[in-house]
Amino acid sequence: MEIKNFDTKKTNTWCPGCFNFAILNSMKETLTNLVNQKKIKKENIVSVCGVSCAGKIFDYINVNGFLSLHGRVIASAIGINIGNPNLKIIGFSGDGETYSEGLNHLAQAARKNIDMTMIVHDNQAFALTTGQQTPTTEIGYRGKSNPSGTFDKPLNPISFALICGATFVARTTATNPKHMNKVFEEAIKHKGFAFVEVLQPCITFHNNMDYFRKNIYEIKLNDFDGAMKLALEWDYNLNGAKIPIGIFYKESRKTFVEQLPNKGPFYNIKRSTKINNLINEFK
Numbered sequence: 001m002e003i004k005n006f007d008t009k010k011t012n013t014w015c016p017g018c019f020n021f022a023i024l025n026s027m028k029e030t031l032t033n034l035v036n037q038k039k040i041k042k043e044n045i046v047s048v049c050g051v052s053c054a055g056k057i058f059d060y061i062n063v064n065g066f067l068s069l070h071g072r073v074i075a076s077a078i079g080i081n082i083g084n085p086n087l088k089i090i091g092f093s094g095d096g097e098t099y100s101e102g103l104n105h106l107a108q109a110a111r112k113n114i115d116m117t118m119i120v121h122d123n124q125a126f127a128l129t130t131g132q133q134t135p136t137t138e139i140g141y142r143g144k145s146n147p148s149g150t151f152d153k154p155l156n157p158i159s160f161a162l163i164c165g166a167t168f169v170a171r172t173t174a175t176n177p178k179h180m181n182k183v184f185e186e187a188i189k190h191k192g193f194a195f196v197e198v199l200q201p202c203i204t205f206h207n208n209m210d211y212f213r214k215n216i217y218e219i220k221l222n223d224f225d226g227a228m229k230l231a232l233e234w235d236y237n238l239n240g241a242k243i244p245i246g247i248f249y250k251e252s253r254k255t256f257v258e259q260l261p262n263k264g265p266f267y268n269i270k271r272s273t274k275i276n277n278l279i280n281e282f283k
């Protein structure tokens with residue numbers, strides 16, 4: 001049966017004009033296309049979200065989902081993946097929760113090649129809690145918790161994901177829906193850990209939209225060294241540097257579950273009739 005969309009009836013509480021709407025629309029369009037082209041099954045898609053403006057997307061995409069804690073999207077997704085490796089897991093998480101509390105999980109999921117897509121809505125601020133600095137905030141940003149200006153060197157999540165062993169590493173921007181669609185599709189089709197950073201200006205607390213619009217440029221796929229070189233071109237400060245967007249790197253490597261010596265306990269759990277009925281209802 002043809003799927004029309006992934007809309008839900010939940011009231012949306014993002015600020016009017018928030019770029020999370022663009023991410024939401026792009027993801028719903030990508031999923032609709034992939035399901036209708038029979039590349040993935042609707043009943044196999046699982047969204048995993050945390051606590052953040054980004055995490056509110058949980059309510060707005062009509063798929064199975066697990067609403068986790070702040071910074072625990074990847075940890076929850078790993079459990080889901082081991083429990084049922086046939087599921088198509090898509091994590092949605094803020095930059096603050098992913099790169100502060102959740103950073104170790106990102107490193108482990110990348111090196112273990114957990115089969116999931118990880119979408120990070122990077123607005124370089126803790127937006128839900130009104131704009132404090134995160135690990136990717138640029139030097140000099142003045143927020144409520146740092147009125148004299150941020151002085152910490154920003155983390156570079158693209159080079160971090162590469163060095164940790166992610167098998168798909170991409171950056172896109174919520175200001176460019178066509179580019180987002182392309183990157184989301186490739187990430188979801190990838191077998192293994194697909195890391196996608198979406199530059200998402202927070203129009204209320206941290207609006208870097210003009211800098212992004214002026215400085216982004218598109219790249220082609222690279223080998224590891226080339227990808228790392230490109231990743232280091234922008235250090236997340238707003239100092240005039242150009243921002244490469246696109247798929248930096250992709251490789252094929254066995255996933256964590258594919259390497260488990262004994263797949264029995266994870267795969268062979270018989271589903272109860274009740275669960276089967278629920279799944280059929282969802283179809």
Ligand SMILES: Cc1ncc(C[n+]2csc(CCOP(=O)(O)OP(=O)(O)O)c2C)c(N)n1
Nearest residue numbers: 052053054070094095096097125126127128
């Ligand atoms: C364990 C834990 N730590 C901190 C918080 C407080 N908290 C909730 S949302 C949030 C900000 C989220 O920022 P980010 O992850 O960047 O996502 P955004 O809101 O910007 O989309 C914080 C600090 C929490 N709820 N739980």
Ligand code: SF4
Nearest residue numbers: 014015018053202203
């Ligand atoms: S605070 Fe920022 S990220 Fe959160 S909904 Fe508003 S504009 Fe969007």
Ligand SMILES: [Mg+2]
Nearest residue numbers: 094095096125
């Ligand atoms: Mg944020």
